[in-house]
Amino acid sequence: MRLEYSSSIKIIRVPxxxxxDVLHFLRALEKGADGAYAVGCMEGxxxxxxxxxxxxxxxxxxxxxxxTIGIGGERVQMYNLSSAEAPxxxxxAEEMYAKIKELGPNPLKLAKEKAA
Amino acid sequence: MIVADKKPIEEIIEYVKxxxxxxxxxxxxxxxxCEAGGKKEVGILASALRMYFKNKGEDVRIDxxxxxxxxxxxxxxxxxxxxxxxxxxxxxxxxxxIQFMAEEYPNMPVYPGVNTCFMGATEERGLWxxxxxxxxxCVLAFTGxxxxxxxxxKRVLNGPCGGSTEGKCEISKDVDCAWQxxxxxxxxxxxxxxxxxxxPIKNWSTDRAGGPRKVVREDVxx
Numbered sequence: 001m002r003l004e005y006s007s008s009i010k011i012i013r014v015p016x017x018x019x020x021d022v023l024h025f026l027r028a029l030e031k032g033a034d035g036a037y038a039v040g041c042m043e044g045x046x047x048x049x050x051x052x053x054x055x056x057x058x059x060x061x062x063x064x065x066x067x068t069i070g071i072g073g074e075r076v077q078m079y080n081l082s083s084a085e086a087p088x089x090x091x092x093a094e095e096m097y098a099k100i101k102e103l104g105p106n107p108l109k110l111a112k113e114k115a116a
Numbered sequence: 117m118i119v120a121d122k123k124p125i126e127e128i129i130e131y132v133k134x135x136x137x138x139x140x141x142x143x144x145x146x147x148x149x150c151e152a153g154g155k156k157e158v159g160i161l162a163s164a165l166r167m168y169f170k171n172k173g174e175d176v177r178i179d180x181x182x183x184x185x186x187x188x189x190x191x192x193x194x195x196x197x198x199x200x201x202x203x204x205x206x207x208x209x210x211x212x213x214i215q216f217m218a219e220e221y222p223n224m225p226v227y228p229g230v231n232t233c234f235m236g237a238t239e240e241r242g243l244w245x246x247x248x249x250x251x252x253x254c255v256l257a258f259t260g261x262x263x264x265x266x267x268x269x270k271r272v273l274n275g276p277c278g279g280s281t282e283g284k285c286e287i288s289k290d291v292d293c294a295w296q297x298x299x300x301x302x303x304x305x306x307x308x309x310x311x312x313x314x315x316p317i318k319n320w321s322t323d324r325a326g327g328p329r330k331v332v333r334e335d336v337x338x
Binding site for chain 2: 021022023026027029030065066068069070071107108111112114
């Protein structure tokens with residue numbers, strides 16, 4: 001299919017979204033990412049039963065924490081699709097890209113520039 | 117184990133907002149099991165604090181350490197070489213560990229990052245339940261190993277009281293009546309005659325009523 005999406009999105013592969021933790025999202029943003037999102041299997045279709053459901057809860061936890069510390073919870077999202085849905089993957093990638101574009105850069109980068 | 121729960125990040129920020137260097141200290145024991153103060157939680161809290169201060173344009177050093185135990189001076193000694201570099205320690209061990217940390221480093225401000233809740237166990241992932249109140253005079257031998265001191269809201273020793281309905285306590289439909297559990301267990305063990313025995317008045321001086329407690333064992337003292 002060779003579909004295209006924004007080159008600023010970097011993929012980190014994990015065995016299951018159940019492996020993804022709050023810490024991964026926080027570290028990504030701390031290190032300068034403008035946003036981070038998990039793409040898991042459809043809910044109810046997890047090979048390990050509840051990996052994607054756990055991931056969603058962790059995304060929600062990270063969102064809450066990031067909102068409280070002033071970074072913005074919306075920078076972290078969770079999407080679900082089946083592995084056969086390449087066009088949907090691209091759709092979500094573009095959706096996330098647009099969302100981050102709208103939110104602007106990671107406030108930590110701006111704070112750093114201000115301090116300099 | 118000792119069960120603790122994370123404090124809200126807002127409350128923690130309030131404690132440390134004026135500091136310039138903070139050590140976030142976790143503990144590898146009970147608080148790791150109850151997912152409140154282990155290495156992962158240290159990482160999350162430290163990362164969140166770093167971002168908070170950076171976003172405010174403040175240059176605050178936040179370092180991480182997770183000790184084997186904080187309720188043991190021997191392990192607290194591991195940070196003796198570097199502890200002076202910090203303005204404060206944010207300990208996410210249980211209340212015991214936090215206090216031992218403060219006793220080990222008397223000139224160092226130590227703040228709690230968790231609320232220490234009770235002695236309990238993991239019933240299922242994400243659900244921790246209280247099982248012991250450390251009353252100092254265990255009655256489990258007579259109650260089929262179900263603790264009425266902990267599990268009965270009234271700590272009734274000759275129960276149940278009138279608030280027991282269909283095996284549940286009157287304080288909540290989610291709380292089992294401890295005495296229903298005791299009777300069920302004694303029945304299963306074929307020891308219902310134990311239920312007929314009346315408990316004498318319990319000596320509560322070994323509980324918190326007698327003030328802070330100590331266990332002294334001369335045979336193991338050095």
